[in-house]
Amino acid sequence: MIRRVLCVALLLGVASPADAQWTQGGLGRFWVKSAFFWQQTTEEYDAAGNRRERIDRGEANSRAVFTDVIIGLHPKVDLWIQIPFLDLRFTSIAEDLRSTGIGDLRAWVRWQPLNLGRGSTPIAVRAGAKAPLGFAPLDVTIVPLGEGQWDLELFGEIGHSFWPTPVYAELWLGYRARFANNTTFKDPGGEFVFLGEVGGNPTSWSLLKATIDGFVGRNWIVEGVETGTSRRVLTLQAEAAVRLPGAVWIEGGGRFPLSGQNFPAGPQLVVGASWAFSVGSRSPQ
Numbered sequence: 001m002i003r004r005v006l007c008v009a010l011l012l013g014v015a016s017p018a019d020a021q022w023t024q025g026g027l028g029r030f031w032v033k034s035a036f037f038w039q040q041t042t043e044e045y046d047a048a049g050n051r052r053e054r055i056d057r058g059e060a061n062s063r064a065v066f067t068d069v070i071i072g073l074h075p076k077v078d079l080w081i082q083i084p085f086l087d088l089r090f091t092s093i094a095e096d097l098r099s100t101g102i103g104d105l106r107a108w109v110r111w112q113p114l115n116l117g118r119g120s121t122p123i124a125v126r127a128g129a130k131a132p133l134g135f136a137p138l139d140v141t142i143v144p145l146g147e148g149q150w151d152l153e154l155f156g157e158i159g160h161s162f163w164p165t166p167v168y169a170e171l172w173l174g175y176r177a178r179f180a181n182n183t184t185f186k187d188p189g190g191e192f193v194f195l196g197e198v199g200g201n202p203t204s205w206s207l208l209k210a211t212i213d214g215f216v217g218r219n220w221i222v223e224g225v226e227t228g229t230s231r232r233v234l235t236l237q238a239e240a241a242v243r244l245p246g247a248v249w250i251e252g253g254g255r256f257p258l259s260g261q262n263f264p265a266g267p268q269l270v271v272g273a274s275w276a277f278s279v280g281s282r283s284p285q
Contacts, residue, residue: 022112022122022159023072023075023076023077023078023110023112023122023124024070024071024072024078025072025075026072026074026075027072027073027074027280028072028278028279028280029071029072029078029276029277029278030069030070030071030072030276030277030278030279031068031069031070031274031275031276032067032068032069032070032274032275032276032277033067033068033272033273033274033275034065034066034067034068034272034273034274035065035066035068035270035271035272035273036063036064036065036269036270036271036272037062037063037064037065037066037255037268037269037270038062038063038064038268038269039060039061039062039264039266039267039268039269040059040060040061040062040266041059041060041264041265041266042054042057042058042059042060042266043264043265043266044262044263044264044265045233045257045259045260045261045262045263045264045265046261046262047229047261047262048261049232049259049260049261051260051265056092056094057092057093058090058091058092059090059091059092060088060089060090060264061088061089061090061091062086062087062088062089062264063086063087063088064084064085064086064087064103065084065085066082066083066084067082067083067084067085068080068081068082069081069082069083076111076112076113077109077110077111077112078109078110079107079108079109079110080107080108080109080110080126080128081105081106081107082105082106082107083102083105084102084103084104084134085101085102085103086099086100086101086102086103086134086145087099087100088100088143088145089143090143095141097141097142097143098143099135099142099143099144099145100145101134101135101145102133102134102145103133103134103145103146104130104131104132104133104134104145104146104147105130105131105133106128106129106130106131107128107129107131108126108127108128108153108155109126109127109128110124110125110126110157111124111125111126112124113125117160120160120161120162120163121158121159121160121161122157122158122159123156123157123158124156124157124158125154125155125156125157126153126154126155126156126157126174127152127153127154127155128152128153129150129151129152129153130147130150130151130152130153131150132146132147132148132149132150133146134146134147136148138183138184147178147181147188148181148183148184149178149179149180149181149188150179151176151177151178151179152176152177152179153174153175153176153177153193154174154175155172155173155174155193156172156173156174157170157171157172158170158171159171165200166200166201166202167198167199167200168198168199168200169196169197169198169199170195170196170197171194171195171196171197172193172194172195172196172213173193173194174192174193174194175190175191175192175193176190176191176192176193176215177190178190178191180221185222185223185224186220186221186222186223187220187221187222188217188220189217189218189219189220189221189230190217190218191215191216191217191218191231192215192216192217193213193214193215194213194214194215195211195212195213196211196212196213197209197210197211197212198210204243205242205243206240206241206242206243207239207240207241207242207243207249207251208239208240208241209238209239209241210236210237210238210239211236211237211238211239212234212235212236212237213234213235213237214232214233214234214235215232215233216230216232217230217231217232218230229262230261230262231260231261231262231263232259232260232261232262232263233257233259233260233261233263234257234258234259234260235255235256235257235258236255236256236258237253237254237255237256237270238253238254238256239251239252239253239270240252240253246275247275247276247277248273248274248275249273249274249275250272250273251270251271251272251273251274252269252270252271252272253270254267254268254269254270255267255268255270256268
C-alpha cells in the first residue's frame with residue numbers, strides 16, 4: 001500500500017497542460033516550464049472510493065519539480081519532454097522512509113493537422129511514452145521514485161480562442177496503455193485520461209485558469225489473475241499567473257482531489273514559472 005499511494009501521487013502533476021494544442025509555430029521555438037508540487041496528507045481514497053484517514057495513520061509528504069520543455073520542429077509539429085525530480089517521504093509510528101531523485105521520463109510528439117475558425121480552433125493529436133527511469137525497488141519498505149514499467153499514450157486535443165474576448169477553452173481525451181512489469185509480475189491496467197480547462201486574461205499581463213482533469217483505470221492483474229483493483233481520480237486545479245518582462249510567466253495555485261479510488265487525498269500546492277523564446281530562424285509558415 002505504501003508503494004502504491006506514493007507512486008500514484010507523482011501523477012498529480014503530470015496532467016497539467018503545457019501550452020495546450022497550440023503548437024510552437026516552427027523550428028527554433030521553445031517553451032520551458034518548471035513547476036513545484038507539494039502535498040502533505042494523511043488521507044486517501046480507499047477501494048470503495050471513500051475518503052478516509054490512512055489505516056496505518058501514516059503521513060505522505062510528496063514534493064516534486066516537473067520540468068517541461070516543448071521544442072518546435074515545424075509549424076504544426078512539436079516535441080514535448082517532461083523530467084521530474086522527486087522528494088518523497090512517508091512517516092508513521094513504525095517507520096520513517098524517504099527517497100529523492102529523478103522520476104520516470106515522459107515524452108510526446110504533437111501534430112496539429114487542423115486549425116479551424118481562421119486559426120481560433122486548433123485540433124491536435126499527441127502520442128508519447130513514459131520510460132521507467134525512476135528507481136523502483138522490489139523492497140516494499142523503500143519509497144519508489146517510479147512505477148517500474150513503460151507506458152504509451154495517445155491523445156486527441158481541441159482548443160478554442162474566443163478572441164476578441166480574452167478567454168480560451170480546451171479539452172483533452174486520451175488513453176494510457178500501461179505495460180506489465182515482468183519483475184513484479186504486475187500489470188497495472190490501462191487508463192482513460194481526460195482534461196478540460198478554461199482561462200482568461202483580465203489584463204494583458206495576467207491570467208486566471210481552472211482545470212478539471214483525471215483518469216479512470218482498469219483492474220490490475222497480479223501474477224496472471226485479475227484482482228478487481230483499479231484506480232481513478234478527479235481533480236480541480238485553480239491558478240493565477242502574471243507576466244514579467246521577457247515573456248516569463250510566474251504562476252501559483254492549488255490542486256484539489258474531488259473524488260478517487262486507491263489514490264491519495266488532500267490538497268496540493270502548485271508554484272511555477274514558464275518562458276517562451278526563439279533560437280535562430282523559424283521554419284516557413
